Amino acid sequence: MIRLTINGVPHVVDPMGPESLLTTLRDRLGLFGSKNACEQGECGSCSVLLDGRLVCSCLVMAVDADGAAVTTVEGIADGETLHRVQEAMVNAGGVQCGFCTPGIVVAASHLLATTPSPTETDIREALAGNICRCTGYGAIVRALEPLAAES
Amino acid sequence: MTITKTPTVVAGGVGTSPIRPDGIPKVRGEFAYSSDLEVDGMLWGSTVRSPHARARIVSIDVAPALAIRGVAAALTIADVGGRGLFGLIEPDQPVLADGEVRFWGEPVAVVAADDRETARIAATAVVVHYEPLDPLTDPERAEELGETFRVLDITRGDPDARGEVVVEGYYEVGMQDQAQLGTESGLAIPDGSGGVDLHVSTQWLHVDHEQVVASLGLPPEQLRLHLAGIGGAFGAREDISLQIHLCLLALRTGRPVKMVYDRAESFVGHVHRHPARMWFRHEADRDGILRRVEARILLDGGAFASTSPAVLANAAYFAVGPYASESVTVHAAAARTNNPPCGAMRGFGAVQSCFGYEAQMDRLAAALGIDPVELRLRNALDREDRIATTGQVIVGSLPTRRVIEALRALPLPDEAPGDDPRRLPGGTGLTTSRAAVMRGVGFAVGIKNLAFSEAFDDFTEVRAELTADGIRIHTAAAEVGQGLVTVIQQIARTATGISNVEVVWDHTGEIGSAGSTSASRQTQMTGGATLRACEAVAAVALARADAESLDDEGAWRDDQLVMTLADLVAAGPIEHLERFRHPPTTPPDEHGNGDVHAGYAVAAHRAIVDVDPELGLVHVVRVDTAQDVGRVLNPQAVIGQIEGGIMQGVGLAIMEEIVIDRGVMKNASFTDYLLPTFLDAPDMTAVLIEEPDHWGPFGAKGVGEPPTISSTAAVVAAIRNATGRDLNRAPVRPEDIVGL
Ligand code: FES
Ligand code: FES
DSSP: OEEEEETTEEEEEOOOTTOBHHHIIIIITOOTTSOOSOSSSSSOTTEEEETTEEEEGGGSBGGGGTTOEEEOGGGTSBTTBOOHHHHHHHHTTOOSSOSSHHHHHHHHHHHHHHSSSOOHHHHHHHTTTOOOSSSOSHHHHHHHHHHHHHO | OOOBOOOOOOTTOTTSOOOOTTHHHHHHTOOOBGGGOOOTTOEEEEEEEOSSSSEEEEEEEOHHHHTSTTEEEEEOGGGOOSOOEEOSSSOOEESSOOSEEOSTTOEEEEEEESSHHHHHHHHHHSEEEEEEOOOOOOHHHHHHTTOEEEEEEEEESOTTOOOSEEEEEEEEEOOOOOOOSSOSEEEEEEOSSSOEEEEEOOSBHHHHHHHHHHHHTOOGGGEEEEEOBOOOOTTTTSSOSSHHHHHHHHHHHSSOEEEEOOHHHHHHHSOBOOOEEEEEEEEEOTTOOEEEEEEEEEEEOOSSOTTHHHHHHHHHHTSSOSBOOSOEEEEEEEEOOSSOOBOOOTTTTHHHHHHHHHHHHHHHHHHHTOOHHHHHHHHBOOTTSBOTTTOOBOOSOOOHHHHHHHHHHSOOOOOOOOSOGGGSTTGGGOOSOGGGOEEEEEEEEEEEEOSOOTTOOOEEEEEEEEOSSSEEEEEOBOOOSSOHHHHHHHHHHHHHSOOOEEEEEOOTTTSOOOOOSOTTOHHHHHHHHHHHHHHHHHHHHHHHHTOSEEOSSEEEETTEEEEEHHHHHHTSOOEEEEEEEOOOOOOOOTTSOSOOOSOEEEEEEEEEEEEETTTTEEEEEEEEEEEEOSSOSOHHHHHHHHHHHHHHHHHHHHTOOOOEETTEESOOSTTTSOOOOTTTOOBOOEEEEOOOOSSSGGGOOOOSSHHHHHHHHHHHHHHHHHHOOOOOEESOOHHHHHTO
């Protein structure tokens, strides 16, 4: 049994052996926002914050997260109010199929919270671990650049 | 009723970029993809796959799998009733291997168990004895042996026509993966009376339905396919993957069954872009006018037909590109080998030949001493010209010249490579000195047909309905991420004046086929059907109210609201079912000529690259484009298709290739199959050329594929320009640049 605080809500779960945090989130807790597109740490679709650090949840063993606070994409908005990254992604056309979107929302909101005024190249570097196959990335960068200038 | 106002132009109609209705659920992580579905008591399925490219199956023993606690079923071909075969064009692929495996990764058995882990373990417990056979993996050998899915010979004009200047070249394109981010997944739920509901991410619900019922021997009404949330497609979801297996397991166990491929399985679970070997000979007169083009094109179709016959047709019909020539000979073949099956991927055959003919145009320009862009302009096709291969007269728009000129007119940035290593070849791993980085520019133009060709009965059904709240559109068309759902709403708004439009995905039992979400066809096809259905609904509503216009409140005459939408509907249902077809096409005649296509789109790309000549690494700095789009219905969505499509073209140019060694895939993971990242993405500027086409709604053309067709050729041309090397193969590998 491990204890996780996910998006502020405490949970007690019993992951199986070497199960990843991603599997625990999805298959045991029904939190389907985090996506599984590679399970190898290559695509960033499963990105979450673990005690404030950005991680690929597919690479973290659930048991190693015992006691941690986890923020998933479901915890990024403030109730009905979208996070500015979410708002900007929708408005700028940064979302097509959306499979990469949860990971990008988590990673980009983390970037803006931790890095003052990132440049375009800083944004690209920070998100280089998030693969998007649909957009060619341009619309996502256009969504984030104005926010970076504000931050 | 005394409300008075002047109805205004509807918000969110055609020509605007309203936010997508699924955008907010997607950014919140609340949008349900097919991999996110679950129901109580469901089982997990898993697939046993062949470890050999070719082998005889001596025996299959499922008993060890069934002995594991929690395993509900382990099935082989012996458990399949019905035809047992599927395939988009020819049903030639067994649902589960039948006596022989023909490619590495071919499904041999399927299991279902209480949880995912147990299902995986059970799959490894199935004992299959194979007797390995020599795989046929060389497509040239396969063609010699007559192992082909289709051979297409095209001749047009005088075969003795000659030009003064002749260039010949041999070119290759590697096998590309769609790498759609959501892997194959679905959930089959038995209905308790012998039928099943399948929720799946697919590009074409009805063709899946046809294949599942035929292969399993089900009465058609016993199967209903429902569209589930789709994480990208790009051709990967046009064929059957797990649809039949899921239904088979659900019907056998009487329990819901879910399957989700992992990435490695996804690589073998869908077809890929055909690798190509191509030879071209171009002859022109001194002015650069093409006098004769000869081409031989060989595609490796892999073990099963999939869409090889149609991909081959595109490669052959577009062997000359968007250029005129009065004398053409093309021999094209799609070989049957024991390599992984190939089929649909964005660009569908047009990508491969474009890589060849555009390299040829550059060679020809060099041989003639003519500017390569100028050479293209001199040969460019336009409305009323004939396609060089088929002889078909172009009746819709084809502004090749305008596209080329618009791209040429874009300023060419002349700044040198920057200082930030993150935007240089090799990124922070750059080892060369910045001064040694070489810059090059390349230009390429591509053409493709829109919608289905060669007399295929291509149609789409849409039902539009007036409700008390607005318009409801029923469709089975797959929204794969491209934004069709938004475009349907926009068209419905503009057609009716009513802004509140809801799109409902009907299952296969409720509405007819929408056709495939492929061939750049849905904006024109489902968009076209939506326009007609909505116009019909609006006409009935206006007649009923004797009114002049509609909006979300109701029907208006002389600035007076004469009936609300609720009143209109209360007086009887107002709806219209439209079955929309594009202009008919013909099969090719014995010379490969004929009116085989319903329309065309053309695009041009200009790439700027920086190359590290020591490590052979490339950074694509810019890819600018001009694209023939007919009419822009949603600027943001068009740009999204262009940027995403160019990125896939860049990937094929410099990094994306499935490596096959004697039939075995060597890089079936995102660690080993490289995909462009945020840092790899070039800057892009797009010019949209609007010259309305003859049958799309408001003159619109599909826009999804042209960005992927000539972008690869442009990037490789730029690398040639930077390095002076011939580079006849995409993707360009570091060793090709270094010259090892
Ligand atoms: S699923 Fe975790 S990085 Fe791809
Ligand atoms: S929107 Fe489809 S992968 Fe990014």
